[in-house]
Amino acid sequence: MITQVQEGVYLIDTMALGLKGFVAAYVLLDEKVALIDTGYASSLDVLLSDLDSIGLELSRVDYVVVTHVHLDHAGAAGSFVKFATNARVLAHPKGVKHLVDPERLVRSVEEVYGRATAACFGRTEPIPPERISGVDDNASIPLGKMRLRFLHTQGHAPHHLCVYEEANALLFTGDSVSGTYPGFPVFVPPSVPPSFDFFGAVSDLRRLMGLEPRLLMTPHFGVRRASRDVFEDEISLLHWWRDLISSEKERCDDVESITDRACEALAKRFGVYVKEVPGYVRLNIKLAVEGMVGYLDRLATRG
Numbered sequence: 001m002i003t004q005v006q007e008g009v010y011l012i013d014t015m016a017l018g019l020k021g022f023v024a025a026y027v028l029l030d031e032k033v034a035l036i037d038t039g040y041a042s043s044l045d046v047l048l049s050d051l052d053s054i055g056l057e058l059s060r061v062d063y064v065v066v067t068h069v070h071l072d073h074a075g076a077a078g079s080f081v082k083f084a085t086n087a088r089v090l091a092h093p094k095g096v097k098h099l100v101d102p103e104r105l106v107r108s109v110e111e112v113y114g115r116a117t118a119a120c121f122g123r124t125e126p127i128p129p130e131r132i133s134g135v136d137d138n139a140s141i142p143l144g145k146m147r148l149r150f151l152h153t154q155g156h157a158p159h160h161l162c163v164y165e166e167a168n169a170l171l172f173t174g175d176s177v178s179g180t181y182p183g184f185p186v187f188v189p190p191s192v193p194p195s196f197d198f199f200g201a202v203s204d205l206r207r208l209m210g211l212e213p214r215l216l217m218t219p220h221f222g223v224r225r226a227s228r229d230v231f232e233d234e235i236s237l238l239h240w241w242r243d244l245i246s247s248e249k250e251r252c253d254d255v256e257s258i259t260d261r262a263c264e265a266l267a268k269r270f271g272v273y274v275k276e277v278p279g280y281v282r283l284n285i286k287l288a289v290e291g292m293v294g295y296l297d298r299l300a301t302r303g
């Protein structure tokens with residue numbers, strides 16, 4: 001499903017894994033056309049038919065910007081550019097090699113999620129090297145009236161960037177902010193393995209706050225009104241989460257039990273009651289636990 005956010009700006013619900021309100025992509029129509037994130041490879045058909053429904057010829061797409069290489073963001077990029085034959089993929093320089101040769105990326109996804117779940121993400125096609133470029137921190141490109149500026153924001157992952165559309169003050173956050181998932185309306189910190197960096201994530205949020213964006217265009221999920229308070233809330237959520245996981249980890253080092261306790265704590269913090277956390281959401285919370293545990297372990301060994 002595709003909805004217009006404002007003139008020339010659309011939100012696509014990629015219906016990831018058949019779920020509504022789980023993974024978003026965005027499209028910007030100006031003299032040039034940019035797609036920001038693509039969703040999973042398995043959502044390609046939805047992406048193509050949504051773009052068709054607003055009358056956009058795929059040959060008009062100039063840029064496919066991926067906020068990072070995780071498959072819910074970049075999974076469909078390789079297959080998409082086979083259809084959008086004039087499009088160039090833009091990514092963080094550290095992400096380029098993973099998209100040109102996605103074998104390692106796919107393998108690590110299989111390790112994290114298991115083969116059966118990873119298969120649901122679809123086949124990640126390589127992007128030909130001549131059709132992808134790395135973008136520097138603070139680099140910008142004009143689309144017409146709109147202009148995109150890229151910000152390397154590496155707390156979530158070393159290959160992560162945010163995109164700021166300057167004319168309308170729209171911040172495409174990628175996973176630099178928390179996510180909320182269907183069936184369990186809490187905000188889950190974006191602390192995924194293998195290289196989540198707590199202080200990096202906090203300084204990313206401070207830098208993004210300094211842009212004074214009007215709207216946050218989040219992948220998980222949708223458009224949120226931006227304000228100083230929204231960023232301060234994100235920062236205090238990260239601190240709370242670090243302290244929670246750190247003290248749960250002291251009591252027991254079983255990730256499944258820490259995840260159960262974390263689900264309860266999130267429900268309490270956000271004042272929601274659900275009888276059972278949906279399986280896929282629980283998996284995302286477990287990843288956020290694992291990423292924070294990994295961070296704390298790295299910190300402890302560094303001393």
Ligand SMILES: [Zn+2]
Pocket residue numbers: 070072073175219220
């Ligand atoms: Zn994501």
